[in-house]
Amino acid sequence: MPESESWTVGRLLTWTTDYLQRQGASSARLDAEVLLAEALGCQRIQLYTAFHESVSEAARSVFRGLVRRRAAGEPVAYLVGHREFYSLAFEVTPDVLIPRPETEHLVVESLELLKERPESPPPQVLEVGTGSGAIAVAVARHAPACRVTAVDISASALAVARRNAHRHQVADRIEFLQSDLLAALPAEPAFDLLVSNPPYVSGPEWDQLAREVREHEPEQALVGGPTGTEVIRRLVEQADSRLAPGGWLLLEISPMILPAVRGILEEHAVYRNRRIVKDLAGLPRVLVAQVSPAGES
Numbered sequence: 001m002p003e004s005e006s007w008t009v010g011r012l013l014t015w016t017t018d019y020l021q022r023q024g025a026s027s028a029r030l031d032a033e034v035l036l037a038e039a040l041g042c043q044r045i046q047l048y049t050a051f052h053e054s055v056s057e058a059a060r061s062v063f064r065g066l067v068r069r070r071a072a073g074e075p076v077a078y079l080v081g082h083r084e085f086y087s088l089a090f091e092v093t094p095d096v097l098i099p100r101p102e103t104e105h106l107v108v109e110s111l112e113l114l115k116e117r118p119e120s121p122p123p124q125v126l127e128v129g130t131g132s133g134a135i136a137v138a139v140a141r142h143a144p145a146c147r148v149t150a151v152d153i154s155a156s157a158l159a160v161a162r163r164n165a166h167r168h169q170v171a172d173r174i175e176f177l178q179s180d181l182l183a184a185l186p187a188e189p190a191f192d193l194l195v196s197n198p199p200y201v202s203g204p205e206w207d208q209l210a211r212e213v214r215e216h217e218p219e220q221a222l223v224g225g226p227t228g229t230e231v232i233r234r235l236v237e238q239a240d241s242r243l244a245p246g247g248w249l250l251l252e253i254s255p256m257i258l259p260a261v262r263g264i265l266e267e268h269a270v271y272r273n274r275r276i277v278k279d280l281a282g283l284p285r286v287l288v289a290q291v292s293p294a295g296e297s
């Protein structure tokens with residue numbers, strides 16, 4: 001970034017947007033704004049009223065460092081240490097997947113189903129593969145009667161998730177547990193709802209993902225095995241014995257693996273009322289299934 005006496009907020013944003021665009025960033029203007037707000041310690045919206053104000057050398061130096069790392073491919077969320085999900089700010093570190101907007105559909109569907117449940121005894125929710133804790137925390141915040149168990153195989157991800165639960169004042173209703181899928185769960189309780197955004201990228205797909213993802217986000221959070229469905233298959237197999245009669249299974253999927261995951265569910269007669277929820281792009285994104293209610297088989 002060239003030095004100058006008159007680096008205002010506006011000039012810095014214009015210069016940096018152009019620079020990041022040339023480096024191939026797809027949301028260069030937004031990235032520039034988020035990073036400048038971080039360097040200045042202000043909200044992004046405040047930049048608009050400070051457009052003609054000059055920026056101190058100290059703040060510019062911080063900004064330069066962030067822009068350099070962004071240009072080298074580091075995701076903005078890791079650079080600033082947080083990402084918004086379901087209108088809540090979540091801490092993110094390279095130990096956790098950056099929560100994606102399409103995953104909010106899992107929260108919306110979970111909350112809809114929980115509305116139909118009586119509030120007492122408290123509905124029991126299980127999130128498998130909690131990562132940053134985004135889903136567990138958003139559900140706990142918006143369904144205050146429920147109790148959540150959130151598991152992850154990664155101890156370092158669970159540390160981030162716990163901090164996010166404290167940050168949003170739901171730590172007393174979420175129990176975090178390190179577990180390979182459901183293996184370490186105690187025998188009780190049975191769950192009314194199991195929600196998961198599991199790793200579902202296949203080995204070959206991983207090689208095709210953007211460098212930004214491959215080089216910075218945890219592979220264990222994304223890759224589900226050679227076909228992408230290996231973790232889902234184990235999860236579906238384990239889930240039916242842990243869901244209460246009439247309980248719900250909600251899985252995030254990609255359009256690519258939809259036929260395979262449908263096939264896996266069909267192998268388990270216990271899963272009824274299957275339906276697909278599409279995302280805002282019209283793509284199949286969430287698979288919902290219900291285990292047979294009591295008395296039905």
Ligand SMILES: C[S@@+](CC[C@H](N)C(=O)[O-])C[C@H]1O[C@@H](n2cnc3c(N)ncnc32)[C@H](O)[C@@H]1O
Nearest residue numbers: 099129130131152153154180181197198199221
């Ligand atoms: C796609 S990420 C989802 C993270 C977060 N729930 C979200 O939606 O942003 C999948 C998560 O599953 C965890 N995971 C992978 N394999 C697992 C396993 N066998 N048992 C439990 N968790 C697993 C990863 O560590 C990662 O945090």
